Amino acid sequence: MRLRRCGTHAVLVEVDSLGEVEAVRAAVHAAQLPDVVELVPAARTVLISTKPGGLASVRRVLETVDLEHRAETDPREVVIPVVYDGPDLDLVAETAGVGPDEVARLHTSATYSVAFCGFAPGFAYLVGLPQVLQQPRLDSPRTKVPAGSVGVAGEYTAAYPRATPGGWRLIGRTDAPLFDPRRDPAALLQPGDRVRFEATS
């Protein structure tokens, strides 16, 4: 674990894997430090920003983190209904060497966890994708991916909360309410949550 300075009131914690990211995030979250303003996990880092003077208590918690073992948590489980009819379903099936129905079966058989959010409000990067569905992005990104699209890219799968440009391979769509700034909580998926997909028609 390396701590990198990030201005006067923040520290960027760098680790070697998504598992270690989750260990750091869960430990700092569990400590419920009153001065922590933002706790932002990403692929290999956790950004922690505080009110002035709050970094000392963060450093003390970081000294106690066991990167091998996640803090005991009771993750929320969220089920997302998906219609598997995405424009890249055949491409993903062909790349995986299976039929389109098997793509849906594989995608719904795994249990995922939210590694981190970013890119857009409520956009959750889910890990736990079966190996054959771990595929590259499109050569040329779409200028507009419709809201609710479900896609895969690298080791991640995700659902687009709103229409944005994007280069993920799209395998389906959901009408789950992924993000609504007037709702509490605004985002359906938060770091640490467990997620499953369910095929609907």
Next chain:
Amino acid sequence: MTTTSRTTSDHRVEAPRVGEEPPADQRSGDQSSGGCVGRSVTVLRTGPQALVQDLGRPGHAHLGVPPSGALDQPALRLANRLVGNPEHAAGLEVLLGGLHLRADTACTVAVTGPCTPTLVNGVHRDSPIHLRPGDELTLGTPTTGLRTYVALSGGVALDPELGSQATDLLSGIGPAPLRPDDVLPLGTPTGIPTGVDVLLPTHVPAELDIPLLLGPRDDWFDDPATQLRQGRWAVSDRSNRVGLRLQGTPLTSAKTGELPSEGLVTGAVQVPKDGLPVIFLADHPTTGGYPVIGVVPEEALPFLAQARPGTAVRFRPQG
């Protein structure tokens, strides 16, 4: 006598082109709904951009939600104090003046930020100003700087989103930019306007000399402190509430690899592949995949909020 610690400047720079545009997606804010029934102001005209802003919605970056909020927070806080509001009340952030409002009910307003002609029914007035129903407030173009702040007694009272009324132009969260005929509901005043004899406008320096704490990714650059000290930049006209883009000396990276996306703070100086720094402001994305060479401390951010395109920029790297 009450004065503020801010001083004035008569420096003038060329009128800028500022490319601030709202995102193309739909916005949900019905400007006339919510708030305290009875007290309001009506927007008659806006200049290039007028937004509802408060101190933003920090604490949601893990959901991909930017902090947003007023770029020149000391100016909004001061305006709120002048009209008797709590400092965090929602007011208006007005880019390059041009705002024209009508008071539908009696209210007190204060205009802060750079020196901006302020007229009531066509007559120049000094803040804070008491408006009677039907009075019209007009802001001219600031002589320096970019962003003027308007506080209204009781504060703007639209429905908050994630705890704030701030308009986030990156994510489309919060009320839409103001348009003619918008009716802005005001809350109930909770304090007494403080009054002021002389209100000095925000100092807008002719040249920005920006302190910068190195890290978290200064090790991606050859001799980062020297590169930063010796480089010369100017504020690009592609700057907006997301970030201040700089043109000038490219910073050269010592590494060629890819950096996995990581969390960003406001004030982070990110260096994309072309080497030209971007200083992230309140509507910044929550994560980014280019190295951040250093972070501008919070105290210097209000100066960035007021820097017109073309303003000369130097960095003063520390540590």
